Amino acid sequence: MTDSSTINPSMPFAAIILAAGKGTRMKSARHKVLHSIAGKPMLGHLMDELARLDPAKTVVVLGAGREEVEPFVVERGASVAVQEDQLGTGHAVLRAREVLADFDGAVLACFGDVPMVRAETVAKMLETLNAPDAPTCVVLGFRPNDALAYGRIIADNAGRIGKMVEYKDSSAEERAVNLCNSGLIAAKAADMFALLDRVGNDNAQGEYYLPDMVMVAQADGRHSAVIEAAPWEVAGINSRAELADAERAWQDRRREQAMADGATLVDPATVWFSHDTRIGRDVTIEPQVRFGPGSSVADGATIHAFSHIEGASVGAGCSVGPYARLRPGAVMEEGSKVGNFVEMKQATLGKGAKASHLTYLGDATIGAGANIGAGTITCNYDGYFKYQTEIGEGAFIGSNSALVAPVKIGAGAIVGAGSVVTKDVETDALVLARGEQSAKPGWAKRFRDAMIRKKAAK
Numbered sequence: 001m002t003d004s005s006t007i008n009p010s011m012p013f014a015a016i017i018l019a020a021g022k023g024t025r026m027k028s029a030r031h032k033v034l035h036s037i038a039g040k041p042m043l044g045h046l047m048d049e050l051a052r053l054d055p056a057k058t059v060v061v062l063g064a065g066r067e068e069v070e071p072f073v074v075e076r077g078a079s080v081a082v083q084e085d086q087l088g089t090g091h092a093v094l095r096a097r098e099v100l101a102d103f104d105g106a107v108l109a110c111f112g113d114v115p116m117v118r119a120e121t122v123a124k125m126l127e128t129l130n131a132p133d134a135p136t137c138v139v140l141g142f143r144p145n146d147a148l149a150y151g152r153i154i155a156d157n158a159g160r161i162g163k164m165v166e167y168k169d170s171s172a173e174e175r176a177v178n179l180c181n182s183g184l185i186a187a188k189a190a191d192m193f194a195l196l197d198r199v200g201n202d203n204a205q206g207e208y209y210l211p212d213m214v215m216v217a218q219a220d221g222r223h224s225a226v227i228e229a230a231p232w233e234v235a236g237i238n239s240r241a242e243l244a245d246a247e248r249a250w251q252d253r254r255r256e257q258a259m260a261d262g263a264t265l266v267d268p269a270t271v272w273f274s275h276d277t278r279i280g281r282d283v284t285i286e287p288q289v290r291f292g293p294g295s296s297v298a299d300g301a302t303i304h305a306f307s308h309i310e311g312a313s314v315g316a317g318c319s320v321g322p323y324a325r326l327r328p329g330a331v332m333e334e335g336s337k338v339g340n341f342v343e344m345k346q347a348t349l350g351k352g353a354k355a356s357h358l359t360y361l362g363d364a365t366i367g368a369g370a371n372i373g374a375g376t377i378t379c380n381y382d383g384y385f386k387y388q389t390e391i392g393e394g395a396f397i398g399s400n401s402a403l404v405a406p407v408k409i410g411a412g413a414i415v416g417a418g419s420v421v422t423k424d425v426e427t428d429a430l431v432l433a434r435g436e437q438s439a440k441p442g443w444a445k446r447f448r449d450a451m452i453r454k455k456a457a458k
Helices: 042-051 066-075 089-094 119-129 189-197 212-219 240-260 443-456
Strands: 013-019 057-062 079-082 106-111 137-142 152-155 161-165 180-188 225-228 337-349 354-366 377-379 389-391 402-404 407-409
Touching: 013 042, 013 089, 042 057, 042 066, 042 106, 042 119, 057 066, 066 079, 089 189, 106 119, 106 189, 119 137, 119 180, 119 225, 137 152, 137 189, 137 212, 152 225, 161 212, 180 189, 180 212, 189 212, 402 407
Parallel strands: 013 057, 013 106, 057 079, 137 225, 337 354, 354 377, 354 389, 377 402, 389 407
Antiparallel strands: 106 180, 137 180, 152 161, 152 180
């Protein structure tokens, strides 16, 4: 789900996103954080959500495969820091210190493979950090159904942290606690870097753990706090299976949102949205419909079963499908219709116009009220270049016609069925461009009889 609304946090902050891991469990040549959920890389989900809070700076810490991720980061206006050696999350955050040398606000440390954190949750972390009791650190916790091997947070009912411990270093009693550490931590910049400088690596993994800064602060007599998020919000993605789980969870939330906003999903589990799909009110979406990036559907439209819509705009009251495909640049104006096995690409179907079956409309403009007969093709490509077809208002294109672009069909014109049109057609004209029909009485019977005798002779 894409929410572009802005949130004003209680204090200026910078975000440090850790994305230096190799992601070996993905078994992929592509960097882990560039794998997509709902058509957007997981790192893009996180960066776009944080952008709602207008961070003063965003720093992405990269390591292995950074040449693949860096252009994506820079395109979004963020900075890059490099962690050459994988010495733990605390060590990774320290790699961003130089970029934030002149920044004295709050710092959020988060993870490129934990992409679903909401801006509202980050705002709450900052609000807690800025509270009158002034915690040194604010940790984001969660309570999963199965705590597995997550690090544990021991806290009182007010959220004041008594202890944080990694699973491998925890006791049986500590493992019985179900408040787990997501890894996300907020602190003021000066505190975060000073505390991390004092974190050691005397642990089972020999790494510098980011959460240990909380215990360093506690040793100084300074307290930290925990706030909680829903488990789905802090789910990490390390494998293809976890990526699929995240996709399913995202789609379920988006389907619920679409229905809450006034759309009817006949079989919700079979409708798949993209991260930026926009659906109006009183839209009906039948089973097995998929939306790719850049699609919008206006109020009152119906998307029939097995249709695929990507990069397309469907106007109010339109009807699409079943089995229709709208490709990038397709525009359906109010009340227009495409039926079964119709494909549109870089084409506009005017108000009330219809293409009911078995038609390809590419690089075309179709006027209001025009009727495109079954089997019509706009022949827009000669193997080297694309050309435009223009069909005027109220024109009627007969079935099985080929319109060889560039060509213009005038308003109100009629193209006879089976025509191959290579020249412009005047307004209100009739064009017939097909071979003349001739008949030879009895020929078919004579042919069959001859073939039967020939076959019998063999």
